[in-house]
Amino acid sequence: MKDNVSNLISAALESMSCDDMLGDAPLPTPQIEHTKDERHGDLASNIAMVLAKAAKKAPRDIAAIIIERLPENTVIERCEIAGPGFINFFLSQSTNLAVIEDALTQGATFGTNNDGGGKPVQVEFVSANPTGPLHVGHGRGAAIGDSLCRLLEASGWQVQREFYYNDAGQQINNLAASVKARLDDKTPDADDWPADGYQGEYIIDVANAFREGATVVAADRTVQASANIRVLDEIKDFAVAWLRREQDEDLKAFGVDFDRYFLESSLYDSDEVEHVVDVLKQHGQTYEKDGALWLRTTEHGDDKDRVMIKREGGYTYFVSDVAYHKNKWDRGFTRVINEQGADHHSTITRVRAGLQGLQSGIPEGWPEYVLHQMVTVMRDGSEVKLSKRAGSYLTLRDLIDWVGQDATRFFLSARAATSQLTFDIDLALSKSNENPVYYIQYAHARICSVMDKAKIEMPNWDVSDGLHNLEQLTEQEELRLALTLSKYSEVVRSATQKLEPHLIANYLKELAADFHSFYNAHKMMDDDRTLATARLALAGASQIVIANGLTLLGVSAPRAM
RNA sequence: GCGCCCAUAGCACAACUGGAUAGUGCACGUGCCUUCUAAGCAUGAGGUUCCAGGUUCGAGUCCUGGUGGGCGCGCCA
Missing domain, CATH: 3.30.1360.70 (Arginyl tRNA synthetase N-terminal domain)
Known part of the structure; x- marks a missing residue:
C-alpha cells in the first residue's frame, strides 16, 4: 500500500x-x-x-x-x-480493504516477506554456563532470541539457532569442586568449602544422583555416573551433563529449541584456539609482557590491551570466543547475530578486535549484537536478588510454572531489549487478567467462538464468502480495524530490520484493541447475512494476523478461554 | 575516573528513527451484559517528554554539557 x-x-x-x-x-x-x-x-x-x-x-x-x-x-x-x-x-475503500483478501488467502504466510532471500543467518542466544539452572535473565535472552529467529524466518532468512556451552574453564572446575564437596557431606558454611563454590540446593541433587550411579541423557551425550567420588573429572562430566539436561528441559518448556549446541571444549580439542593465537602472532598482533601474551586490542578500539595467555599458562576466555566466531565465519555465516545480556557488552570490542587481527576478510561490524538489559524480579514489594553462588534464586522454570509459558514469554519479549525490565511476580500471579497477553488471546478466542456459531447458523458458509461483499464495511470501527491489519506486514519487516521483537507485541495490543472496539460496536452475525459475511471475513483476517503475530512471539493463540 | 544502556501521566510502557493536537494498559470517576465470550466496550480526568543550551521550516526523537539510575571496566566466564 x-x-x-x-x-x-x-x-x-x-x-x-x-x-x-x-x-x-x-x-x-x-x-x-x-x-x-x-x-x-x-x-x-x-x-x-x-x-x-x-x-x-x-x-x-x-x-x-x-x-x-x-x-x-x-x-x-x-x-x-x-x-x-x-x-x-x-x-479508496477497496484499497483499504484489500488486506482482508490477502490475509484470508495467504493464511499462516500472511505478513512474511523474502528480504532475506534464503541467505543463512546464525543466531546465538542464551549460551548459559552449565553451572546452574536458567534464571529469569536467561529467560529474557531466550524469549528475545527465539522471537528474533522467528522474525528472521518470516523475512526469508534461513536461521540456525545455536547455544554455546562454556564447558571449559574455572567455573566448571568450581562446579565439580562444589559437587565433590557435597559428596563429602560438606555444607557451604564449612571451613573447607571450596572458594567460589556453588551453594545452591541443586548441587545436592547432582551429588545424590552421582552417588547412585544415575544415567543422564543430555542434548548430545549420555553420561553414566561412576559413583566413584574420588575422580573429579568424572564428577565434572556428570555435573555438566546433568545441568545441561536441566537447562534443555526448561528451554523446551519455554518453547525454545536449538539446532546446534556448540561446546567450548571442542575448540581446544580441535586446536582451533591454538591456531587463532598462532595467526594473531604471525600478524604481529601480539606481544609479551609480565610473562603473559597480550593482544593489541587497542588497535581495534579497545581501551586497553588484553591478555591472551596467562603468566601461569592457559588461555583467557575471550581467546576461545574469538576462535568460536572464526569457526562461525568458516562455516559460511556471513551474517551472525549474538543475543546476550548487557553485562557482557565489554566482550564485543574484544571479540571483534581478535577477528580483525586475524586479517581473514571478516567485516569490522561482524558479528551483530543484540544486548538485553538486566531483569529485576519483584516479589512482596521487594527485589529478589539473583545470585548463582548464593543458592536460592528464582529460576525460569519457577516463573513458567507460576504464570505460564505464554505470559512469561510475552512479558520477557514485550519490552525493548535496551530497557531494564521489572518482572513483578505478585502482579503476574494475583492479577493475571491484567496481562496484555490475555487481552490479545481473548480477541482470538472471541473470533473463533463467532466462527463456530456462524458455521452452525449458516451451513454452507465459508469465511471467503464475504470477500464479495466487502463494500458493506463502512463503519468507523470496521475501517480502522482493516487499516490496522494492513500495517502488519510493515511491522514484521520493521521489527526484523531493527531486530526488535517487542514491536510485534506493541502492534498486537493495538490490533486487539481495535478488534474489541469493533466487536462491541457491531454484531458480526447481523440479520443482514450479506453484511454478516463481510464482517466475518474481516474477523477471519484479524484471526489470522493475531495468530501469526503471536506465533512470532512464541505465544499460543487459543481457540477458547 | 572511563565506556555502554536508560530517563515520557501516580505506576508500567508506546510513539513507524526528524513530522501535524505525545498515545496505550493499570490505578481513579461515570455508564454498558434477557443480544456472537464483561479476561470486553464507551466516556472523563491526568504531561514543563529529567535539566540547560544548540542544529532547522519543524525536536520526545539528532548534537554538546549537566543531573539521576542500571551494567561493565580481572592474567574470572
Whole structure:
C-alpha cells in the first residue's frame, strides 16, 4: 500500500524533474507514513518539504504540483495539502480493504516477506554456563532470541539457532569442586568449602544422583555416573551433563529449541584456539609482557590491551570466543547475530578486535549484537536478588510454572531489549487478567467462538464468502480495524530490520484493541447475512494476523478461554 | 575516573528513527451484559517528554554539557 503511493509520487517527481523544476539534487525516495489522526487521511508524505530547498519553492506550492502530476490510479481517492506542506492521501475503500483478501488467502504466510532471500543467518542466544539452572535473565535472552529467529524466518532468512556451552574453564572446575564437596557431606558454611563454590540446593541433587550411579541423557551425550567420588573429572562430566539436561528441559518448556549446541571444549580439542593465537602472532598482533601474551586490542578500539595467555599458562576466555566466531565465519555465516545480556557488552570490542587481527576478510561490524538489559524480579514489594553462588534464586522454570509459558514469554519479549525490565511476580500471579497477553488471546478466542456459531447458523458458509461483499464495511470501527491489519506486514519487516521483537507485541495490543472496539460496536452475525459475511471475513483476517503475530512471539493463540 | 544502556501521566510502557493536537494498559470517576465470550466496550480526568543550551521550516526523537539510575571496566566466564 505504501509502495503503491510511493511509486505514484516518484512518477510525479520524474515528470517535474524533466521540466527542470527540482534543481540538480538527485530525486529522493518519497517517505510515506501512516497518519496518527484519521482526519489527515490514511497516508501522508513530507516530500514537498524535503524538496523545498532544492526547488526553491514553498512546500505547499510543490505539493500542489505533485498532486497535479500524480498518474491516474484507483488507489488514491483524493489528496489534501495540509499544515506546512504535508500531502495527505485518502485511499479508496477497496484499497483499504484489500488486506482482508490477502490475509484470508495467504493464511499462516500472511505478513512474511523474502528480504532475506534464503541467505543463512546464525543466531546465538542464551549460551548459559552449565553451572546452574536458567534464571529469569536467561529467560529474557531466550524469549528475545527465539522471537528474533522467528522474525528472521518470516523475512526469508534461513536461521540456525545455536547455544554455546562454556564447558571449559574455572567455573566448571568450581562446579565439580562444589559437587565433590557435597559428596563429602560438606555444607557451604564449612571451613573447607571450596572458594567460589556453588551453594545452591541443586548441587545436592547432582551429588545424590552421582552417588547412585544415575544415567543422564543430555542434548548430545549420555553420561553414566561412576559413583566413584574420588575422580573429579568424572564428577565434572556428570555435573555438566546433568545441568545441561536441566537447562534443555526448561528451554523446551519455554518453547525454545536449538539446532546446534556448540561446546567450548571442542575448540581446544580441535586446536582451533591454538591456531587463532598462532595467526594473531604471525600478524604481529601480539606481544609479551609480565610473562603473559597480550593482544593489541587497542588497535581495534579497545581501551586497553588484553591478555591472551596467562603468566601461569592457559588461555583467557575471550581467546576461545574469538576462535568460536572464526569457526562461525568458516562455516559460511556471513551474517551472525549474538543475543546476550548487557553485562557482557565489554566482550564485543574484544571479540571483534581478535577477528580483525586475524586479517581473514571478516567485516569490522561482524558479528551483530543484540544486548538485553538486566531483569529485576519483584516479589512482596521487594527485589529478589539473583545470585548463582548464593543458592536460592528464582529460576525460569519457577516463573513458567507460576504464570505460564505464554505470559512469561510475552512479558520477557514485550519490552525493548535496551530497557531494564521489572518482572513483578505478585502482579503476574494475583492479577493475571491484567496481562496484555490475555487481552490479545481473548480477541482470538472471541473470533473463533463467532466462527463456530456462524458455521452452525449458516451451513454452507465459508469465511471467503464475504470477500464479495466487502463494500458493506463502512463503519468507523470496521475501517480502522482493516487499516490496522494492513500495517502488519510493515511491522514484521520493521521489527526484523531493527531486530526488535517487542514491536510485534506493541502492534498486537493495538490490533486487539481495535478488534474489541469493533466487536462491541457491531454484531458480526447481523440479520443482514450479506453484511454478516463481510464482517466475518474481516474477523477471519484479524484471526489470522493475531495468530501469526503471536506465533512470532512464541505465544499460543487459543481457540477458547 | 572511563565506556555502554536508560530517563515520557501516580505506576508500567508506546510513539513507524526528524513530522501535524505525545498515545496505550493499570490505578481513579461515570455508564454498558434477557443480544456472537464483561479476561470486553464507551466516556472523563491526568504531561514543563529529567535539566540547560544548540542544529532547522519543524525536536520526545539528532548534537554538546549537566543531573539521576542500571551494567561493565580481572592474567574470572
